[in-house]
Amino acid sequence: MRFFIALLTGLFLATAPVAAQDPLPSWRQTAAKERILALVHQVTSPKSRSFVPHEDRIAVFDNDGTLLLEQPVYVEIAQVIDRLKSIALTQPSLRDVQPYKAALDNDSAAIAAMGSSALFDLVAKTNAGMSPDEFRAAVDAWFKTTRHPRFSKPLDQLTYQPMVELIRLLKKRGFKVYIVTGSGVEFVRAFSQRAYGIPPENVIGSTGKLAVVKKGETLTLLREPQIDHINDGPGKVIGISETIGKRPILAVGNSDGDYEMLQWTTEGSGARLGALLHHDDAKREYHYDRNSAVGRLNRGLDDAPARNWLIISMDKDWKRIFP
Amino acid sequence: MRFFIALLTGLFLATAPVAAQDPLPSWRQTAAKERILALVHQVTSPKSRSFVPHEDRIAVFDNDGTLLLEQPVYVEIAQVIDRLKSIALTQPSLRDVQPYKAALDNDSAAIAAMGSSALFDLVAKTNAGMSPDEFRAAVDAWFKTTRHPRFSKPLDQLTYQPMVELIRLLKKRGFKVYIVTGSGVEFVRAFSQRAYGIPPENVIGSTGKLAVVKKGETLTLLREPQIDHINDGPGKVIGISETIGKRPILAVGNSDGDYEMLQWTTEGSGARLGALLHHDDAKREYHYDRNSAVGRLNRGLDDAPARNWLIISMDKDWKRIFP
Numbered sequence: 001m002r003f004f005i006a007l008l009t010g011l012f013l014a015t016a017p018v019a020a021q022d023p024l025p026s027w028r029q030t031a032a033k034e035r036i037l038a039l040v041h042q043v044t045s046p047k048s049r050s051f052v053p054h055e056d057r058i059a060v061f062d063n064d065g066t067l068l069l070e071q072p073v074y075v076e077i078a079q080v081i082d083r084l085k086s087i088a089l090t091q092p093s094l095r096d097v098q099p100y101k102a103a104l105d106n107d108s109a110a111i112a113a114m115g116s117s118a119l120f121d122l123v124a125k126t127n128a129g130m131s132p133d134e135f136r137a138a139v140d141a142w143f144k145t146t147r148h149p150r151f152s153k154p155l156d157q158l159t160y161q162p163m164v165e166l167i168r169l170l171k172k173r174g175f176k177v178y179i180v181t182g183s184g185v186e187f188v189r190a191f192s193q194r195a196y197g198i199p200p201e202n203v204i205g206s207t208g209k210l211a212v213v214k215k216g217e218t219l220t221l222l223r224e225p226q227i228d229h230i231n232d233g234p235g236k237v238i239g240i241s242e243t244i245g246k247r248p249i250l251a252v253g254n255s256d257g258d259y260e261m262l263q264w265t266t267e268g269s270g271a272r273l274g275a276l277l278h279h280d281d282a283k284r285e286y287h288y289d290r291n292s293a294v295g296r297l298n299r300g301l302d303d304a305p306a307r308n309w310l311i312i313s314m315d316k317d318w319k320r321i322f323p
Numbered sequence: 324m325r326f327f328i329a330l331l332t333g334l335f336l337a338t339a340p341v342a343a344q345d346p347l348p349s350w351r352q353t354a355a356k357e358r359i360l361a362l363v364h365q366v367t368s369p370k371s372r373s374f375v376p377h378e379d380r381i382a383v384f385d386n387d388g389t390l391l392l393e394q395p396v397y398v399e400i401a402q403v404i405d406r407l408k409s410i411a412l413t414q415p416s417l418r419d420v421q422p423y424k425a426a427l428d429n430d431s432a433a434i435a436a437m438g439s440s441a442l443f444d445l446v447a448k449t450n451a452g453m454s455p456d457e458f459r460a461a462v463d464a465w466f467k468t469t470r471h472p473r474f475s476k477p478l479d480q481l482t483y484q485p486m487v488e489l490i491r492l493l494k495k496r497g498f499k500v501y502i503v504t505g506s507g508v509e510f511v512r513a514f515s516q517r518a519y520g521i522p523p524e525n526v527i528g529s530t531g532k533l534a535v536v537k538k539g540e541t542l543t544l545l546r547e548p549q550i551d552h553i554n555d556g557p558g559k560v561i562g563i564s565e566t567i568g569k570r571p572i573l574a575v576g577n578s579d580g581d582y583e584m585l586q587w588t589t590e591g592s593g594a595r596l597g598a599l600l601h602h603d604d605a606k607r608e609y610h611y612d613r614n615s616a617v618g619r620l621n622r623g624l625d626d627a628p629a630r631n632w633l634i635i636s637m638d639k640d641w642k643r644i645f646p
Binding site for chain 2 (some may be wrong): 245
């Protein structure tokens with residue numbers, strides 16, 4: 001009899017699609033994974049006290065450092081550096097002027113150290129004069145020619161597989177999933193669909209001013225050099241409110257620029273979750289937090305326990321990092 | 324044999340759910356209906372030369388005068404008038420000051436005649452100081468107490484049934500349908516789901532500045548009295564680009580404020596359609612166009628033939644107007 005049960009169990013294990021049943025196979029079986037799955041179960045099970053109807057299941061993810069590698073420099077800034085280089089090559093007088101000099105020297109640390117306000121300004125200026133469509137095509141072409149200095153892969157392929165699995169699970173359970181990024185909205189829209197399965201219209205980001213102009217008899221949109229909305233810090237709460245008009249159930253970030261987004265999300269009533277990805281894995285990725293110019297995580301680490309935010313350890317909670 | 328065929332035909336006609344098969348039962352069998360159905364067929368039939376994949380099927384509708392009665396005054400302005408009244412009642416010194424006096428006199432024509440720039444300003448100012456959630460609750464409560472002067476119905480129930488049917492058809496055929504309105508985005512979000520089945524996140528509208536402030540330890544959003552984005556005329560093209568990032572396949576409006584939205588839509592490649600609802604039905608609704616302060620349609624009427632835009636006649640093309 002015991003043999004018979006063992007045989008049946010063995011048959012079951014051999015035939016059951018165990019891997020397919022785990023919606024988050026790249027996550028280790030830790031408390032972090034359990035807490036995420038518990039939240040999803042709570043808000044989507046019709047009999048749960050915390051059930052949330054379909055239309056209010058909103059999840060928001062930061063982009064850089066949360067869904068995508070952001071070291072040694074944010075991907076959008078890497079694109080800006082290459083734009084600066086090509087501008088300096090055609091205008092030699094700029095070669096000794098910052099930030100062109102730093103770009104030509106491949107000194108991304110110096111560029112990152114300019115600080116976020118100067119960077120937002122730089123992003124708006126370097127890609128002005130194009131239409132959003134032209135800009136997206138330029139970004140597409142740029143991705144095809146660039147590789148990450150350490151991982152030697154196209155930068156839009158260095159996505160975090162555990163997060164892509166989480167996005168897939170959430171969509172399957174009726175969530176609308178948005179990217180809420182400090183990067184330019186058109187920049188992230190250029191790859192959001194192929195990288196994460198998130199369509200352009202579900203990307204909320206920083207925006208520059210747009211002008212509607214006539215080219216001959218035809219209307220065209222042009223990117224102007226002025227910033228319109230900085231979608232970072234409290235700006236993320238404003239971006240979510242203006243675009244979605246609903247408070248999210250789940251917010252995932254990795255830096256202090258996500259603080260207010262997590263705070264606003266988790267201050268809502270009912271079951272909600274704020275989570276921060278902690279980059280503590282120097283071997284497989286990078287180790288950085290309180291003192292990093294890129295993706296600084298300081299207040300978030302301090303306040304996470306009191307606010308009951310989940311800290312996801314890249315080292316301990318993720319079995320696999322990249323696809 | 325002939326009798327037999329006639330019998331079979333009769334049986335078929337008697338049992339076939341003819342009404343259920345017509346996706347637009349409130350539209351008369353006119354060229355307008357044919358052209359709309361042809362466009363939907365063209366872009367959604369896999370074998371069509373003009374086939375558009377699911378993810379690029381974007382349709383945009385203006386709100387006031389396109390989906391909803393806008394006479395004698397835009398619904399949002401009716402709400403503003405009532406706000407002005409209640410402010411004037413608590414501050415008697417305002418009773419002889421415009422626009423409070425006009426509000427107290429129920430002189431909506433005088434308010435409408437202020438012009439769109441002054442009206443946008445007025446909208447931003449009268450509802451400042453609330454959070455978007457509080458504002459939406461206030462709008463909800465207001466709809467419950469107000470009736471249309473001629474039709475004696477709640478203002479959010481005076482929707483155009485033929486348009487609601489068209490929205491339903493488009494959604495069924497894989498379109499994402501957005502409202503692109505000159506009215507405040509939060510105002511239209513308050514009723515878009517119940518009135519048209521369009522969720523708040525699919526409403527693009529004018530916005531006022533928002534501030535993120537702390538109430539005690541909790542984050543709150545507050546509506547500030549300044550306008551941020553005027554989603555009218557060329558502003559509609561900017562709103563669509565910033566929020567959706569795709570050029571629509573179908574754009575439906577009714578006034579010159581929709582001109583650029585239709586132009587931008589129909590200047591794209593492939594099969595596209597721009598349509599303007601002409602209010603030419605004084606008996607069942609209103610007759611107005613070139614000289615109306617509310618919903619003026621002048622350039623659109625002039626240019627529709629050359630631009631191949633469809634003019635929908637409320638009088639001739641619609642069997643039924645309201646639900």
